Amino acid sequence: GIQVEQSPPDLILQEGANSTLRCNFSDSVNNLQWFHQNPWGQLINLFYIPSGTKQNGRLSATTVATERYSLLYISSSQTTDSGVYFCAVVSDTGRRALTFGSGTRLQVQP
Amino acid sequence: GAVVSQHPSWVICKSGTSVKIECRSLDFQATTMFWYRQFPKQSLMLMATSNEGSKATYEQGVEKDKFLINHASLTLSTLTVTSAHPEDSSFYICSAVPGRGRGTQYFGPGTRLLVL
Numbered sequence: 001g002i003q004v005e006q007s008p009p010d011l012i013l014q015e016g017a018n019s020t021l022r023c024n025f026s027d028s029v030n031n032l033q034w035f036h037q038n039p040w041g042q043l044i045n046l047f048y049i050p051s052g053t054k055q056n057g058r059l060s061a062t063t064v065a066t067e068r069y070s071l072l073y074i075s076s077s078q079t080t081d082s083g084v085y086f087c088a089v090v091s092d093t094g095r096r097a098l099t100f101g102s103g104t105r106l107q108v109q110p
Numbered sequence: 111g112a113v114v115s116q117h118p119s120w121v122i123c124k125s126g127t128s129v130k131i132e133c134r135s136l137d138f139q140a141t142t143m144f145w146y147r148q149f150p151k152q153s154l155m156l157m158a159t160s161n162e163g164s165k166a167t168y169e170q171g172v173e174k175d176k177f178l179i180n181h182a183s184l185t186l187s188t189l190t191v192t193s194a195h196p197e198d199s200s201f202y203i204c205s206a207v208p209g210r211g212r213g214t215q216y217f218g219p220g221t222r223l224l225v226l
Binding site for chain 1: 152159
């Protein structure tokens with residue numbers, strides 16, 4: 001099945017700093033979503049972005065489908081941004097469920 | 111829009127009992143729903159794909175007789191953990207896709223199961 005790799009696995013930032021999270025995938029996809037998992041476990045949909053670029057406030061994402069990677073940018077980070085960020089994809093040739101990466105654990109310090 | 115609910119959010123049970131978890135799409139119909147499991151500090155792993163009106167499709171290594179899935183309507187799927195044991199303690203999360211199963215997947219808030 002499709003492989004999804006996220007980097008870095010852990011990231012510690014000072015409040016106000018910017019960061020870039022990366023997601024590499026091994027096959028062509030028809031769905032790519034970025035999530036933020038909060039401390040209670042809820043998965044918050046950040047972006048549905050199988051290709052192209054989107055922005056939502058301090059967050060933006062870019063997926064280069066031909067090169068099989070996606071980037072999530074967080075600008076002016078806040079302590080509430082802390083948590084785990086997951087990238088998940090649906091392969092063009094595989095099952096319809098999302099395959100998740102291992103996540104990036106972000107800690108924003110005041 | 112596109113809200114998915116789960117009930118209960120927390121359950122504690124004794125070993126050997128069965129637990130039913132409900133997943134509902136509140137404002138859309140979903141032909142397909144998915145059930146995932148997440149252990150502490152790990153990622154989400156797909157357990158099964160729930161199809162309305164037909165049998166669920168289970169991932170390799172997931173016991174279909176232990177994790178019973180019923181997709182009774184276009185807005186409801188249930189997961190029953192039968193004869194639960196402590197190793198079944200986990201965070202169970204469902205997701206649903208509006209329409210015929212393509213596009214954004216929306217996740218429920220999850221159910222924490224603790225088996226004593």
